[in-house]
Amino acid sequence: MAISADDVFAETMSPELIEASDRRTRELLEEFETLQQLRKARSLTQEHVGKKLGKKQVSVAQLEKRSDFLLSTLRGYVRALGGELDLVVRFKDHAPVVLAGVGEESLAEVPHAPNRAESAKKRLARRPRRLRTHSTA
Template identity: 45%
Template sequence: MTDDHHPVSADDILATLTPERQARIRARGAELIAEEFALRDLRRAEEITQATVAERLGGRQVYVSRLEKRADMKLSTLRAYVRAIGGDLQLLVTFPEGRTVRLKDIGAAVPRVRRSPARKIKTAE
């Protein structure tokens, strides 16, 4: 008895579809991945409570709860959260031709330069 079945890759199947359909499938795949790895899910996977994260961040549990629900936040905040659960944040940029570049030092704390309030200079009269 012969086996006439040959494995087919997902890329082979996608190649048979129109570019528009491929784009829709890839976009939906990206959505599913984003949904799967929400901050809350990462924290839970590490078996860490919001209270523990809050303690590590120097804040309160309610702050962590709000943070996990945010759709948009500063990279420095995200980096601090990820470090609090034991991870390391890395950012990748993927270009249309498939080239991927890792950004470094993005979201790292940058010291702020405080300016002295402008002083009025008295002029001699």
């Protein structure tokens, strides 16, 4: 079952924090307004990214035009570019917090629970969902 970013944010973040996240997203998008610009900055073609994702070029073109998609989709796209996607929450009174496993396609890939995939699946199956976090202080 896929979980959208909006669902995760609504369950775990205050409206103020969501607005701060949206503001930061807009700032980052000023650097690269589109996924297409990010891909081109890496000197990669849609065909290359499509091969890495196991999709056709036309699917990559459609993805690059979208403004809303699953975190797992964005994570896969970034990996196809040779990068890693990290979700970081910043508070004024706390060190940055990395949200681990959000948008992961496979629970076995969650960095802090490599031998506990089954218990993680059971934990994620319960409502409300809780995110595992760790500090990057």
